Amino acid sequence: MHKDNQPLIFEITKAGRIGYSLPELDVPEIDLSSHLSGGLLREESPELPEVSELDIMRHYTALSNRNHGVDTGFYPLGSCTMKYNPKINEAVARFPGFANIHPLQDESTVQGAMEMMYDLQEHLEEITGMDEVTLQPAAGAHGEWTALMMIRAFHEANGESHRTKVLVPDSAHGTNPASATVAGFDTVTVKSNEFGLVDIEDLQSKVGPDTAALMLTNPNTLGLFEEDILQMAEIVHGVGGKLYYDGANLNAVMAKARPGDMGFDAVHLNLHKTFTGPHGGGGPGSGPVGVTKELAPFLPKPILVKEDDRYTFKYDVPQSIGRVKPFYGNFGIYLRAYTYIRSMGPDGLKAVTENAVLNANYMMRRLEPYFDLPYKQHCKHEFVLSGRRQKKLGVRTLDMAKRLLDFGFHPPTIYFPLNVEEAIMIEPTETESKETLDSFIDTMIQIAKEAEENPEIVQEAPHTTVINRLDETKAARQPVLRYIKEEELVNA
């Protein structure tokens, strides 16, 4: 990686160059200005790049060289499950019979696609222990909102529209309270206890006749299994509320414990995490929702059904919350997840969980002497350290994260969950080898030593990246959110 700026594509543009190949028009020409009369014809062309095909490839290759992915190196980003993205998934998603089919084609011409969807739904029902699954939600947060809307519709159908409160533990993902708000609920925060688990007394004191649901990640964002889950289910169900499972951490319990068996009424999955749909630099994701029979009448429509040997979409679903997305969800992503599940099989998925959890515990125990470990019990697929000890030496968690960049590692998730000071949240996943884990552990130990002996080198990190720490305050105070030509800037 060289440190020179990579010019913006607009800065390497040269009038007259092209990067496309369209066929000659084989129908009569038309007069655009008369076809688009009355001010509809665009006066000035959009200032898009003018570059050759090689210019494009070099530009994006240079950009890719300034980017770190799982294929580049270890990526222990807590709660994000940055596991290997299998290449067969990419090949399958590009088969013309999957990539080039239109969502509004007659059902008889897309039976293969619908068969895959149906089979995937059944696989996800078995994995989660839920009765019905919809593939429509486009991502985890979208799934959360979808399920909450269903819970709201369920309560309203029972004449209980006074159930306006959604309970969320203080360690929850930020999307949980945000989804509750956009589904029309008020959020009530439930405290964690000294062991990092939901404080049962606090939960007991906060449930009541206005409780719509409790949203829970299990294991939670500290990587700890909520051992009192059955008691919590009893408390929430006891007041007439529903239990919602945030599936972000399913990689910790697949084939070991199922949300349906724990008493959950609704669950969303992040297929781009546990089931290897790639993260794509932030998306696209896929966030199917599974529910119990009781909530099933409220599923978004259309519902995919199998009648004899034919698959069909059912639109006549009177109690449905409606559509949550045009068409049928992110087909291309859940097709990758399906391919992954079929590559792993039942024993493979069990091995995934066992190895993900073993890797996390190994790292946690080896790092325990060098960093504060707020919760000492075995973890599941991830664990959270605190940088308190190093902070006293003037080295913050942010500094250590930046120092990791110098060694070619993507840092862990930091400053989350919010209930741990200077949090460092590490999730290794099962696809990493012991050698990789050891190399990361040794680096963390070295950084802990540097914090004691040579703090500047950590505080001033990174030293080897294409760019140093960026001025985020400036970015927010004087937002520059698009490129503007220099001469236009001068005129402005």
Add this chain to the structure above:
Amino acid sequence: MKHRYIPMTDTDRDEMLSAIGIATVDELFEDIPEKVRFKGELNIKPAKSESSLTKELARLAAKNADARTYASFLGAGVYDHYKPIIVDHVISRSEFYTAYTPYQPEISQGELQAIFEFQTMICELTGMDISNSSMYDGGTALAEAGTMAAGHTRRTKILVSETVHPEARDVVVSYAAGQFIDVLTIPQKDGVTDVASLEELLDDNTAAVLVQYPNFFGQVEDIQKIGDITHDKGGLLVVSANPLALGVLTPPGKLGADITVGDAQPFGISEQFGGPHCGYFATTKKLMRKMPGRLVGETTDGEGRRGYVLTLQAREQHIRRDKATSNICSNQALNALAASVAMTALGKAGTKEIAYQNIAKTAYAKSMLEKAGFEVKYGGVHFNEIVVALKKPVKEVNAKLLEKGFIGGYDLGLTYPELSNHVLIAVTEQRTKEEIDALVQEMEAIHA
């Protein structure tokens, strides 16, 4: 068990267990209460090898009629357009597709810069000031525009034109229900939004008017007029625009749009049975801090070098939690990259040329259909779709067309009862004169 995605060996396991101080992996799961511990094996299909699974899924894919084998005249929001081959080469670089959200800017400059360029291209096409880094799709982007307008104006009513994509309208209704916002439909007249009805429905509690450009019937609406009427009552104009059409159409930003959304699928993104596609969301400087989704901004490092970061994050769920303006987290970053590459390849000249070809080919198809005696409904300005009246049910006609190698148009009777036996035909630049002629000929034969 051994699996190519899992590198653990027996020796590794023994060493790791001993470092932890336990004897078996099972001990790590003892915190799961006995009662909920899953015993036995999941009842799912057994694992398949790479080659046998590839074969099985290839056979499944081959059961579908795809737009490479058939000549498709189906659009209705998802289009078969020229996809520069270079798009797949760029998005297959795994530094892009195996990365997470660029939270560590020092090692994510590639993704951040690519998205900054995407934001710029969307601003250029739409004529808006600010674009975010993407939304799930055009439908949810439109829905979020509606709820954002309601939040900003503190009003609780949204008007949606009947000429907006029916599935997008459904999504608007679902999202609005979440926040107790009423949605009313403005009826269509002659294939465009009925302005008289709009004036009747519009009141001081109307947060926004949502229209589509070109609309679901392929007609180019007078959005300036709709905007003027809306603004007079203090509402916002939200335009859902096909970005490919903006190569030749006056951009919504010049016609008074406060928010412009849409789907970038026409630029380099495969149909994929409806997703993933790529919503975009653009607005004015004034509304910048109200907009949902991630934004990339330019800044500098300690040595004054230019760089890019995620910015204005105080709007977002991970900071604001229950006060956030939207719950969106994952977006469609990789597809925004694909769209950027396609927009770059087409560039300034190509976006105009491709949009022009769509209009010319559709005009040709229209004239040939009329010559053959078909009624082409609505006399307004079309882009790449037309509404054609048939004398037989669309399903029946399409079934016969399929036998001849065509994927027919969208059956409008499914969502507009008054338009039964009417088909929405899309003619993109991908369709040749020969294919258009053959389609018209077959349609004639079916009706003979």
